[in-house]
Amino acid sequence: MNKVLNRMDLQSESNAIDQKVQDLLARMTLAEKIGQMNQQDATGDTVSADMAEAIRAGRLGSVINLSNAAVGNELQKIAVEESRLGIPLVAARDVIHGFKTIQPIPLGQAATWNPDLVQEGARVAALEARKNGIHWTFAPMIDISRDARWGRIAESFGEDPFLTTQMGVAMVMGFQGDDLSDNGSIAACAKHFAGYGASETGRDYNTTNIPENELRNVYLPPFKAAADAGVATFMASFSDIDGIPASANEFLFQQVLRGEWRYEGMTISDWDSIRQLSDHGLTDGDRDAAHQALIAGLDMEMAGDAYLNHIEGLIDEGLVSEHRIDQMVGNILRLKFQLGLFENPYTDPDDFEEYGNPAAMAVARQMADESLVLLKNDNAALPLDKQKLSDIAIIGPMADEPYEQLGTWIFDGDPDLSITPKSAIEALVGNSARLHYSRALECTRNCGWEDIDSAVLTAEKADVALLFLGEESILSGEAHSRANINLPGRQEELIQKVKATGTPIVAVIQAGRPLTLTNILDDCDAVLYAWHPGSMGGPAIADTLFGVRPPTGRLPVSFPRAVGQLPLYYNHKNTGRPATDDTVIAIDDIPIGSTQTSLGMTAFHLDAGYRPLFPFGFGLSYTEFEYANLTLDRPELTDGQTLTVTVDITNTGKRDGTEIAQLYVRDHVGSITRPIKELKGFQSVDVRAGETKTASFELKSEQLAFYRRNKSFGTEPGKFSVWVGPNADEGIELQFQLI
Ligand code: BGC
Secondary structure (H helix, E strand, O other), rough: OOHHHHHHHHHHHHHHHHHHHHHHHHHHHHHHHHHHOEEEHHHOOOOHHHHOOOOOOOOOOOEEEOOOOOHHHHHHHHHHOOOOOOOOOOOEEOOOOOOOOOOOHHHHHHHOOHHHHHHHHHHHHHHHHHHOOOEEEEEEEEOOOOOOOOHHHHHHOOOOOOHHEEEEEHHHHHHHHHOOOOOOOOOEEEEEEOOOOHHHHHEEEEEEOHHHOOOOOOOOHHHHHHOOOOOEEEEOOOOOOEEEEHHHHHHHHHHHHHHHOOOEEEEOOOOOOOHHHHHHHHOOOOOHHHHHHHHHHOOEEOOHHHHHHHHHHHHHOOOOOHHHHHHHHHHHHHHHHEEEEOOOOOHHHHHHOOOHHHHHHHHHHHHHHOEEEEEEEHHOOOOOOOOOOOOOEOOOOOOOOOOOHOOOOOOOOOOOHHOOOOHHHHHHHHOOEEEEEEOOOOOOOOOOEEHHHHHHHHHHHHOEEEEEEEHHHHHOOOOOOOOOOOOOOHHHHHHHHOOOOOOOOEEEOOOOOOOOOOOOOOOOOOEEEEEOOOOOOHHHHHHHOOOOOOOOOOOOEEOOHHHHHOOOOOOOOOOOOOOOOOOOOOHHHHHHHHOOOOOOOOOEEOOOOOOOEEEEOOOOOOOOOOEEEEEOOOOEEOOOOEEEEEEEEEEEOOOOEEEEEEEEEOOOOOOOOEOEEEEEEEEEEEEEOOOOEEEEEEEEEHHHHHEEOOOOOEEEEEEEEEEEEEEEHHHEEEEEEEE
């Protein structure tokens, strides 16, 4: 009953807003409507005379990059009190993984496999951003990212559509809360629509080539889920897809988003991406570019003036109708009404808790804790026992870097809130062991002084060497792609030299992407992957190293052995000649003078095989888990039914631990070829040492649906496999039939 009433309330609220939008539109001049479609950069601590005049004249609907609430209020006052119709501005900012308090980069957040926590994190970020006068964030970024060279993989939730969907929807819910008009809510933005993650060779802004079945089955599902979850806005990608850059892509924005998905929110270009249609070679000048973006249906232009200068002319010539403009402006005004900006245009920072308040720091902390992935741990090198160690070496350029541990997209992040690994270890170890610190390299690259010799001396006198390595924040993120993704600079050499001392090595790697660790893995006793863990990265790392808590993170991306394996993802197609361990030949094993044959040959690289270095979903604990007794509640499933899958997980080690059990399926035969495995469920299970727990998953038949050969969405009968296991490469398998 309540649900019904709620739905009716929502409907009548939305009708009331629609009515207000129509009333307002009826009073607006064409110039004022075009002004609403214009978003400009408001960076700076003062209000420029030009911007003030544009707002007064109704030529500006939104600002991006607001510096603080005072400037925001000043701009808003001009909009509300001095423009003819008093329409408030909507202020946007990239709040990507926290605002002042920084949480792990989104790729690290995905490694938690904990959507509830990601939702909480977005809520905390929204509150801090709202205190600063921000109403709208350009997040979540839900581009499927299969290429670690691409700098923006850091902002993504990794390679998998299901995990990305869970995380993306969680973020939308966290930012937007129950009601967009709540003082602590900000509008979210699903970006970048669509396919940006497929930028060729991982080079940012590059062309993408994505066949429609791949687009619909891999790249679009997180966006569809975000639309269904009520994300307020969508942003166009910079990239070109099938010959049509996203900002002019009618298929994406009209056919799919508005037509098939019935999306009623607002859309925006990316930064200057409408004008860039001419750089792409799609349009000849700004007028043509504005025309094509209008046809595609981008409601607002970010940081450009193609709309401002050309819409009126396009209407005069009959190329665009004013009715079309009314619809687009209506979407913008609706967002402003939904955000409650007409009633509450101003921000009072005192309505909110302090930046870096305990709740914000606690979420940043928990997320950092859960994002750490233990990749290697030979001879139980970890956890460290502070009672048994007398000398510990802390070495490397990432041990004590309050700023660099924050990662990309932290315009407002406050490094003063950061606790570094070095200071957290000092606090945790206290007087129980001697700590010796050597930075060794000025930065992770070849950027300045180097003193590997002192690191060697430091390691020589220690029982264990903790090496803090990786990439500074600036090496990932937008326009920061790399062609070689080894540890940069002399870091590999640093490891080798420390290894030569005989002191055991624990490497802690902070980076914005998976790095190729092949060269260093054998030299390290343990490797803990920390991504860029944010403000509270230090205590999270220290507690994990010393066993205060076990590592629980799992990889949201496959780690390559060699950069030449990219793009790399577990849910690939089988090919006609799938690789197996028996068919792989290593380059050094080929006899000299061998004659060429393709007989028995399969899909692998002579110098990298076919497996990743670490598979998707992988992560060690301080204990071991065994999976047994996989059961399905039925051998056959029909459309509309749910399959219950259960499995026993036993903790066979000596410590308590948390396992993230993962459920994968394979559709063996399809009207189009299907991936060899697809993640369809996961759950976190706490299992005490020696204990067995039963995990139970519900697999709905509709989760087996896909875009078929005839382009319709649905299931196809036939044989399926289901696995439950600890990662994409391991697990117990059973089969069932969909009939
Ligand atoms: C990025 C977007 C971002 C926008 C605003 C662009 O360069 O591609 O993701 O939201 O700038 O800062």
